[in-house]
Amino acid sequence: MNDDDLICGACGARNSHSASWCSQCYATLGPAGEPEEGGIEVDVAEAPSDTADSGTWVCSVCSEEQSIDLSVCTVCGAEIFETFGSNRWDVTSTQVTRSGLVPGGGLMKVDRSVEGIMVLIVTLFGLGFGASIISVGGAGGWLLIVVAVVLWVAAARDALLTIVAPRSVVLSPKVIMAVATVIIIVGMLLVFRGFPTSAVGNGEALGGAVL
Known part of the structure; x- marks a missing residue:
């Protein structure tokens, strides 16, 4: 494994040095080349309250929680990419x-x-x-x-x-x-x-x- 790989603070997965998003849980990673050890320590400290959240995502269409293993909402059929993509809009x-x-x-x-x-x-x-x-x-x-x-x-x-x-x-x-x-x-x-x-x-x- 490459020592320069970025480690996701949410799920601990390794990602390429230039990645902006975690390939496993889609969480935002730090700037390229900056280790994520600090993020891991913070997440460990909050483990009791964040354990459930790190394994789920909330659909932006119907607001229902879905398992991170699912890429499509089981309630309305919206894709996980649409949920994360909608965060950039400043309008409701x-x-x-x-x-x-x-x-x-x-x-x-x-x-x-x-x-x-x-x-x-x-x-x-x-x-x-x-x-x-x-x-x-x-x-x-x-x-x-x-x-x-x-x-x-x-x-x-x-x-x-x-x-x-x-x-x-x-x-x-x-x-x-x-x-x-x-x-x-x-x-x-x-x-x-x-x-x-x-x-x-x-x-x-x-x-x-x-x-």
């Missing part, structure tokens, strides 16, 4: 949910500003385009509104997943652009189908008035 799920009341707001809250701004623009465009088609008698405009609302909700869900289960996120710039393309194509089809009908109807009405 409640704050992200509130931000999601604005299209794309939740994504902006979790440092996904590009996707957040795209969702805001596409959602407002879809809602506005759909409303304008409905205002001239085109019931198909409701389809655009539904698509825009679904994107809005999906963005709020993705924002929450970003801090609790980052591997499960769905929205990406490409996906958002695809939704925008669908809204534009469907909207234009509705417009082109609606205008001739409206024109014919207006012509008949005008002819009847003249006669």
